[in-house]
Amino acid sequence: MGGRMNSSLGEIIIDTDVIATYAGSVAVECFGIVGMAAVSMKDGLVKILKRDSLKHGITVTVNENKISLEFHVIVAYGVSISALAENLISNVKYKVEAFTGMDIEKINILVEGVRVID
Numbered sequence: 001m002g003g004r005m006n007s008s009l010g011e012i013i014i015d016t017d018v019i020a021t022y023a024g025s026v027a028v029e030c031f032g033i034v035g036m037a038a039v040s041m042k043d044g045l046v047k048i049l050k051r052d053s054l055k056h057g058i059t060v061t062v063n064e065n066k067i068s069l070e071f072h073v074i075v076a077y078g079v080s081i082s083a084l085a086e087n088l089i090s091n092v093k094y095k096v097e098a099f100t101g102m103d104i105e106k107i108n109i110l111v112e113g114v115r116v117i118d
Contacts, residue, residue, distance in 0.1 A: 002014045002015040002016050002018070002019070002062055003019070003062045003067065003100055003102050004065065005065070005102075014100055014102075016060040016061075016062060017055055017060075019060045019062075019067060019069075019096065019100060020054070020055035020058040020059075020060045020069075021054060021055045022095075022096060022099055023058055023060070023069055023071075023092055023096050024036050024054030024055055024057060024058050024071075025051075025054060026091055026092050026095045027054075027058075027071055027073065027088055027091075027092060028051070028054065029091075030084065030087050030088045030091055031079070031084070031087065032075055032076050032079035032080075032084040032087070033073055033074075033075060033076075033084065033088065034048065034073075034074040034075060034076050034115045034117065035048040035049060035057075035073070035074050036048070036049045036054045036056070036057025036058065036071070036072060036073060036074075037049065037057050037072040037073060037074045037112035037113060038053075038056050038057055038072070039072065039112055046074065046112045046113045048074055048115075057071065057072045057073070058070065058071055058072070062102070063105070065102050065103070066102065066103050066104070066105035067096065067100065067102050067103070067104050067105060068104075068105050068106040068108075069092065069096070069104065069106070069107045069108070070107075070109075070110065071088070071092075071107070071108070071109045071110065072110050072112050073088075073109060073110070073111055073112065074111075074112055074113040074114070074115055075111055075113075075114055075115075076114070076115060076116075076117045077114050077115060077116045077117070081111060085109050088107075088109060089107050089109070092104070092107060093107065
């Protein structure tokens with residue numbers, strides 16, 4: 001279920017896929033993020049998602065109009081993961097809250113792989 005807000009003229013519902021796609025586009029702009037990851041349950045392989053399917057690397061939960069996000073990311077080799085995570089969290093929190101009008105309750109980052117960038 002997505003986020004619900006009431007306006008003077010009616011109800012606004014934001015689908016979780018919309019939130020995931022937006023959050024994914026913000027995340028891949030962060031320095032050190034190579035891309036969002038999809039993990040195959042069948043063979044455990046990790047692949048980088050194309051720009052039009054970023055939402056599959058993100059799990060969105062909305063509970064009482066508070067958003068929780070879980071990012072599955074592939075990071076660049078040699079980048080500080082703690083610095084990258086801080087940057088991703090602050091960017092996503094600020095931009096997703098402004099975009100949706102809802103608060104971010106939690107952001108989890110799961111590093112699924114490391115890639116060398118040319």
